[in-house]
Amino acid sequence: MVRSQAGETLTIGKLAAAAGVGVETVRFYQRNGLLAVPSRRSGIRHYGESELRRLRFIKQAQAASFTLAEIAELLELDAGEDREGARTLAKSRIEASNKKIAELERARDSLKRLARQCGEGSTGPCPILSAFEAKKPRT
Amino acid sequence: MVRSQAGETLTIGKLAAAAGVGVETVRFYQRNGLLAVPSRRSGIRHYGESELRRLRFIKQAQAASFTLAEIAELLELDAGEDREGARTLAKSRIEASNKKIAELERARDSLKRLARQCGEGSTGPCPILSAFEAKKPRT
DNA sequence: GTAAGGTCCGTACTATGGTACGGAGTCAAG
DNA sequence: CTTGACTCCGTACCATAGTACGGACCTTAC
Incomplete structure (x- = not known):
């Protein structure tokens, strides 16, 4: 049964490339439950739109400083509605x-x-350490 | 021999506590060149203001998303003026x-x-994945 | 003068987020 | 029907930033 347009059957390499990650990264996510491991019609697994979306989501969320564990949680919440x-x-x-x-x-x-303190011409101290002593406790 | 105001001689434990880190962390920084290992008058090493400042600086810089390697670089720049x-x-x-x-x-x-989409009353999809598809290409 | 607690030091282990490797199987082209 | 690229899978390894452990030594208080 050829259900759905076969246009969406990516191999892991294509999927990874499309999402801008490495094949190993995809596999890493699978091992860690962030990405489902699709069943295979033969020796090779095939991926579709949803996996690609999911991968992209993971990247976005990572950029947002989510850890993979948190992302997994988000995805579970999503799945469970x-x-x-x-x-x-x-x-x-x-x-x-x-x-x-x-x-x-x-x-x-x-x-x-x-x-600024280490600015072009100046010859003052340029004190890196004290530059970070931001808010002087002017209690 | 009570030389100098003893106010500035911290043991590693006091130093760590004052900076809000663990003793092991101080030692870790020493191993990695972020913190000098002071000489010891006896069996035990003593620390002063400067080490404490340095430790605090490291914490600040870390909060600023500097890696320890970058912090080490900053400290070297500081030392070398x-x-x-x-x-x-x-x-x-x-x-x-x-x-x-x-x-x-x-x-x-x-x-x-x-x-907002997952807001109180609604019963729609609450699509976590699509929430991150930020900029909808409303081309 | 001894016992508790802190220090010293090396080594090992943890978690996170991958990355690499090697052997076996599979697939498509020529 | 073979070759080369790709996939599958487990296992090992990497960097970062610590954390833990264990035995020896030192210090202080009682």
């Missing part, structure tokens, strides 16, 4: 993202200070 | 920080969308 759980997880992640963003902004400002 | 190098490194890190921040913001917005 657990709206409640998904919302909760999303909210806690939003919190975490905000924290991380604030942290990075603070750090970036320290770096800016550093770059 | 290499203004040029420090400025360059700082600038490249500022770039990286901006990128990371933007990435996190995008992710956070995806999460917000997700939380």
Whole structure:
């Protein structure tokens, strides 16, 4: 039964290439339950749109600083249609993202200070360590 | 012999506690050249303000997404008073920080969308995967 | 003067996120 | 119907950033 347009049957190599990861990475995700291992019609497994979407999702989520464990959790919530759980997880992640963003902004400002103090002509101290002592406790 | 204000002689345990890290972490940093190993007057090594500052710096820089290798580099630049190098490194890190921040913001917005779509009453699909397909190609 | 607790040091182990390797099977082209 | 590329699978290995362990030594208090 040739169900569905065969246009969607990728081998693991094609799938990996399409998602911009390595074959080994796909296999790694399979081992870790992030990606289903499709059954095979013969010796070789075939993948479709959904796996590709999933892979891309994983990449996006990683870029968002999710760990693979968290991503797995998200995917499970999705599979289980657990709206409640998904919302909760999303909210806690939003919190975490905000924290991380604030942290990075603070750090970036320290770096800016550093770059300025070590500026072109100047001959002052350029104190890398103290550049990070950001908020002097001017209690 | 009580030489000098004994205020500044910390043992490794005190140092670690003061910086909010574990003793093993201090030793790990020493092994990796991030922290000098002070000579010892007797069997036990003693630490002062500068080591504490350095440790705190490392923590700050880590929060700023520097790797330990990069932090080591920064510390060397500091020691060598290499203004040029420090400025360059700082600038490249500022770039990286901006990128990371933007990435996190995008992710956070995806999460917000997700939380909203999975909102209280609705019974639709709550599509976690598509929540991350951020920029819908509304070509 | 001894017992508790801290330090010293090397080595080993952990978790995370892959990456590499080797042998066997499979598939498509020529 | 063979060759070469690709797949399958297990196992091993890598870097990063620690954490844990065990025996020896030191220090301090009682």
